[in-house]
Amino acid sequence: MxxxxxxxxxxxxxxxxxxxxxxxxxxxxDGALSDQLAAQAGVVAASVAPLSLDAAIDVGGERSRxxxxxxxxxxxxxxxxxxxxxxxxxxxxxxxxxxWVALQADADLVAAAADGTPTAGxxxxxxxxxxxxxxxxxxxxxxxxxxxxxxxxxxTLAAVDELTRRQVLAGSGALLVAAVLAGLAAAATTRPLxxxxxxxxxxxxxxxxxxxxxxxxxxxxxxxTARSLLTGLRVRDLALAEAHARRMRDMETLAATVAHEVRNxxxxxxxxxDRIDTDEPEKRRRLLGRARARxxxxxxxxxxxxxxxxxxxxxxxxVDLGALLGELAQESEGTTMVVPTTAPTVDTDADLLRQIxxxxxxxxxxxxxxxxxxxxxxxxxxxxxxxxxxxxxPPDLDLFGWFATxxxxxxxxxxxxxxxxxxxMGGDLDLIDHHPARFRVVLRGxxxxxxx
Numbered sequence: 001m002x003x004x005x006x007x008x009x010x011x012x013x014x015x016x017x018x019x020x021x022x023x024x025x026x027x028x029x030d031g032a033l034s035d036q037l038a039a040q041a042g043v044v045a046a047s048v049a050p051l052s053l054d055a056a057i058d059v060g061g062e063r064s065r066x067x068x069x070x071x072x073x074x075x076x077x078x079x080x081x082x083x084x085x086x087x088x089x090x091x092x093x094x095x096x097x098x099x100w101v102a103l104q105a106d107a108d109l110v111a112a113a114a115d116g117t118p119t120a121g122x123x124x125x126x127x128x129x130x131x132x133x134x135x136x137x138x139x140x141x142x143x144x145x146x147x148x149x150x151x152x153x154x155x156t157l158a159a160v161d162e163l164t165r166r167q168v169l170a171g172s173g174a175l176l177v178a179a180v181l182a183g184l185a186a187a188a189t190t191r192p193l194x195x196x197x198x199x200x201x202x203x204x205x206x207x208x209x210x211x212x213x214x215x216x217x218x219x220x221x222x223x224x225t226a227r228s229l230l231t232g233l234r235v236r237d238l239a240l241a242e243a244h245a246r247r248m249r250d251m252e253t254l255a256a257t258v259a260h261e262v263r264n265x266x267x268x269x270x271x272x273x274d275r276i277d278t279d280e281p282e283k284r285r286r287l288l289g290r291a292r293a294r295x296x297x298x299x300x301x302x303x304x305x306x307x308x309x310x311x312x313x314x315x316x317x318x319v320d321l322g323a324l325l326g327e328l329a330q331e332s333e334g335t336t337m338v339v340p341t342t343a344p345t346v347d348t349d350a351d352l353l354r355q356i357x358x359x360x361x362x363x364x365x366x367x368x369x370x371x372x373x374x375x376x377x378x379x380x381x382x383x384x385x386x387x388x389x390x391x392x393x394p395p396d397l398d399l400f401g402w403f404a405t406x407x408x409x410x411x412x413x414x415x416x417x418x419x420x421x422x423x424x425m426g427g428d429l430d431l432i433d434h435h436p437a438r439f440r441v442v443l444r445g446x447x448x449x450x451x452x
Contacts, residue, residue: 024197028197028200028201030123032200033134033152033154033229034120034134034136035120036152036229036233037120037134037135037136037150037152038118038119038120038136038138040079040081040136040150040152040236041118041120041136041137041138041148041149041150042118042138043075043079043236043240044072044075044079044084044138044148044150045138045139045140045141045147045148046141047071047075047240047243048068048071048072048086048140048148049140049141049142049143051068051071052310052311053068053086053140053143053146054311064423065095068086068095069095072084072086072095074239075236075239076150078232078235078236078239079150079232079233079235079236080152080153080228080229080231080232080233080235080236081150081151081152082133082151082152082153083096083100083150083151084096084148084149084150084151085100085147085148085149085150085151086146086147086148086149087110087114087146087147087148087149088145088146089114089144089145089146090145100149100151105121105124106121106135106137106149109121109135109137110137110147110149112137113137113138113139113147113148113149114139114145114146114147115139116139117139118136118137118138118139119136119137119138120134120135120136120137121134121135121136121137122134123154131153131154132153132154133151133152133153133154134151134152134154135149135150135151135152136149136150136152137149137150191215192212192214192215192216192219193215193219195212195214195215196211196212196215196219196222196223196226199211199212199223199226200226203226203230204230205230205231205233205234205237206234207230208227208230208231208234209227211223211226211227211230213227266294266298268290268294269291269294269295269298272287272290272291272294273287273291275287276288276291311424312352312420312421312424313424314348314349314352314421314424314425315349315351316347316348316349316425316444317347317348317349317350318345318346318347318448318449319345319346319347319348319349319350319353320343320345321343321344321345321346321376321382321384322339322340322341322342322343324350324353324354324357325339325340325343325357325374325376326339328354328357328358328361332361332372334365335361335364335365335369335370335371335372335388336370336371336372337361337371337372337374338371338372338373338374339374340374340375340376343376344376344378344382344447344448344449345447345448345449346382346443346445346446346447346448347444347445347448348425348427348443348444349425352421352422352424352425353421353425353441353443355418355421356418356421356422356429356441357374357384357386357441359414359415359417359418360372360386360418360439360441361386362414363414363415364386364388364390364437367388367390367391367437368390368391369388369389369390369437370389371388371389372386372387372388373386373387373388374386374387375387378447379446380445380446380447381427381442381443381444381445381446382442382443382445382446382447383440383441383442383443384440384441384443385432385438385439385440385441386438386439386440386441387433387436387437387438387439388436388437388438389436390436390437391435392434392435392436392437393431393434393435393437394434395434399415399431400415400416400419400429400431401416415429422441422442425443425444426443426444426445427441427442427443427444428441428442429441429442430442
C-alpha cells in the first residue's frame with residue numbers, strides 16, 4: 001500500500017507539474033496570439049487606408065479590384081494569416097479571398113471596429129477543416145465605417161491542448177507501470193515545455209531561429225508553429241517597411257512634380273507683377289490679364305492633382321462619335337487632325353471621352369507630331385484608334401504609370417488619368433503601337449446606331 005501511495009503521489013505530482021506548465025504556456029500564447037492578431041488587423045487597415053477603396057471596388061474595373069485583392073492577399077500571405085476581410089460601412093463584405101464565415105457571429109465586433117475601436121474575437125473551430133481560428137477587426141484610418149478583419153490560425157493552442165490530453169494519458173499509463181518511468185516521462189515533457197516558455201517570453205520576430213525545437217513530438221510541433229508565426233511576422237514587417245519606402249518615394253516624386261509644375265507659372269506671375277507699376281491703363285490691363293491667366297494655370301495644375309484621388313462617376317448617354325470627332329478636329333490647333341466622315345452612335349460619357357481624346361491629341365502635338373489620324377470601328381466593342389506621325393514612344397517607358405513621362409516638361413498624369421476615365425466608363429485605354437505611336441480607346445458595348 002505504501003508503494004502504491006508513493007507511486008500515486010509521484011505520478012500525480014508529475015502530472016500536476018506538466019499540466020501547470022502547459023496551462024501557463026497556453027495562457028501566455030493565447031494572450032500573445034490575441035494581441036498579435038489585433039495588431040495585424042491594425043497594420044492591414046493602415047496599409048489600405050491610402051487607397052481609394054470606393055473607386056477600386058465600385059467603379060475601378062476588374063483590374064483595380066484585382067490589384068486591391070492582390071494587395072490584401074500579399075498582406076495575408078506575408079503575415080501567415082488564413083484570410084483578410086474588407087467590409088463596407090454597411091457591414092457588407094467588399095473583399096474576402098476564402099469567404100468570411102465568422103462575420104455574422106462577430107457582428108458586434110465589426111460594429112465596434114466601425115465605430116473606431118479595434119477588437120479581437122474568441123477562439124472557434126471551422127466547420128470545413130475543423131481547425132481552430134480567431135478573428136480581429138480594426139477601423140481603416142480616415143475611411144469612416146470601413147473595417148479590416150483578419151482571421152488567424154490558432155493551431156498553436158490546438159497543439160498545446162493535444163499535448164495536455166496526451167500527457168494525461170501518458171501519466172495514467174505511467175501510474176500502472178512505475179513511478180520511475182512516470183517521473184522520467186514527466187521530466188522529458190516539462191523541461192522542453194519550460195524551455196519553450198522561456199524562449200517565447202519576450203520573443204520578437206527576429207528571434208524565430210532562436211526557439212529550440214526539442215522534446216516530444218507535440219512540444220516540437222508547438223515550437224515549430226511558434227517559429228512559423230514569428231517568421232511570418234518578420235516577413236510582414238519587411239514587406240511593410242518596403243511598402244512604406246515606396247510610399248515615401250512616391251511622395252517625393254509627387255512633391256517634385258508639383259514644385260516643377262507650379263514654378264513656371266509662378267515665375268511668369270512674378271515677372272508680370274514686377275512690370276505692373278505703370279501709368280499706362282491699357283498696359284496695366286494687359287498685365288493684369290496675364291497675371292490672372294497664370295493664376296488660372298496654377299489652379300488647373302492643383303485641380304489635376306486633386307482629381308487623382310477622386311472617384312469618377314460617368315453619365316452614359318447616346319453620343320454621335322462622328323459629330324464629337326468633328327468638333328475636336330475644328331478646335332485642334334498646330335496639328336492636323338484627320339477624322340472619319342462617318343462614325344456610329346454609342347452609349348458613353350461625352351465629356352469624359354472628349355477629355356481622353358483631347359489629351360491624346362495634345363500629347364501628340366507636344367511630342368512633335370504634325371498630323372493625328374483617328375479611325376473608328378463599328379463592331380462591338382466600339383474602338384477609337386488615335387495615331388500620329390511623331391517620333392513614337394520608347395518601348396521601355398511605362399506610359400500609364402503615375403508620373404511617368406518621356407518629355408522634359410511632362411507631368412506623367414495625362415495618360416494614367418485618361419485610362420482611369422476610360423475604365424470608369426466600362427472601357428479601357430492602351431498603347432498598341434510604339435512607332436509610330438497609336439493608342440486605342442475601347443468603349444463599352446457596341447453601337448446603338450450604325451453610321452449613315
